[in-house]
Amino acid sequence: MKKGNAMSTWLVTGATSGIGRAVTEKLLDRGDRVAALVRRPEALEDLRGHGDRLWIASVDVTDTPALRDAVERAFRDLGRVDVVFSNAGSGAFGAGEELSDDTVEQQIALNMVAPIQLIRAVLPHLREQGGGRIIQTSTMGGQITTTGGSMYHASKWGIEGFTETIMGEVAAFGIGITLIEPGGVRTPFGAALSISPALPAYADTPVGRFRQLIEGAGDNLTGGALGDPQKVAQAIIEVAAQSPAPRRLVLGSDAYAAVHDALSTRLAELEAAKAISPTTDHPADV
Template sequence: MAKTWFITGTSSGFGRILTERLLARGDRVAATLRRPEALDDLREAYGDLLWTARLDVTDPAAVRQVVAAAFDALGGIDVVVNNAGYGLFAAVEEASDEQIRQVLDTNLVGSIAVIRAALPHLRAQGHGRILQVSSAGGQTTYPNFGFYHASKWGIEGFCETIAREIAPFGIGLTIVEPGATPTGFGAGLATAPAMPEYDATPAGDTRRAIAGGSFRLDNDPARIVEEMIASADSAEAPLRLPLGRDTYEDVRASLVARLESHDAQREVALSVVRAADPA
């Protein structure tokens, strides 16, 4: 059965590929982006299956207006995909205040705004699925991506919390965690002037790896999109969908290290527990 989707950030990368695949199989797509003309070719090919709107997710009022308009125009939406994102590549001291605000407003606050705007409509129709695009960087970390990680760890914590809140309404939520993938996202990373003090640190090593082409991009964007669609089509919504060998291996290593560190503090943790009052 054909579905109706609402997708942010559809001008390129996963959002564009996802829109193309869904239209090709006969689904309807409400595609939002900053430049709607970027999808003119798809509108010409698929006609009324594609609904577009200009949207900057950092504008909460616009988010509410566009989401409501999409539900009204299409008579309901089955899947909401939070895909719009902003990448910032800089050591902690290098980024400007404006860049930090942009990455948090887009990836964290903007994603929250889209979900909050969609929830009343999803509750009213009694069903729906939310796919929140995060990354391996929502569970593990790499030097020079500190502010990007702050946004992705934040949205994952938010989504993990609300998944339990919205389940009783028949709404499922899945956090999608792609690994490093050649989608053009890397080319669009915002950067800042490099400080020489960080050259001989892990931040400098990562900068050189990316500049020299040794930062591997092993994952297939088309196959990642296929797995996203398959997940939305399935009856059950897994809380997380790790996609890529780097996601699986890096996140697993991070989780194991965190658990080991956590367990090493067991005695300290329990030492602050108040003794039971005497009977």
């Protein structure tokens, strides 16, 4: 959080590309410090000109002991971290039956377990320093689902459940938490998408038809997305200064429309069960 001209310190995962890279560049350009936890430190070599305002640790965030060690070193070396931007993640496509065991485990490890462990690792430090902000990247896919994205959505719905729960647990310590739910953004996400081998049984189903679109787009899967990564990054930086911290920030007109539709549908489904729901209650004691 930045007050006036004071320098703030951010800890960022997934800082080498996409939204994480855009946030890192904007922070450094405005004079802030960034502790970047990345798998490929060489991908940030072009930012070394910012000197000691860029602190880099080489770490695989799915390696929990290594992640905890990197967090400890970041707080020790920098003294204080004002904002933790948990942004590392990946996507996988395939019908639930098509996904390999490794794909299932990798999606859960990177998109859910790693951010959970990152948050658990930073909380003692944020409590000790008297507060701070956590910004967790999710997606509109944390509120909706799309055919072929079962494990991606499972991981995002999972991190949303964990994050929303601890919002109330840590508010008393001055720690605010916001979930970021972007729609499609023009980042290299498509190039990193893991696509499972196809089963012939799904060829003429919605999964198979969606697979054709994805494979046809190739690395340019997000090339026509509505979201501008620079504008998304700016919105994320700005929300860090908002008080109180909003629980969620939906970014993109596509995300707003999709999430609004999903929530409206779920509410209608809930109302449809209004008559039957109380019939399963235990009779009131006489």
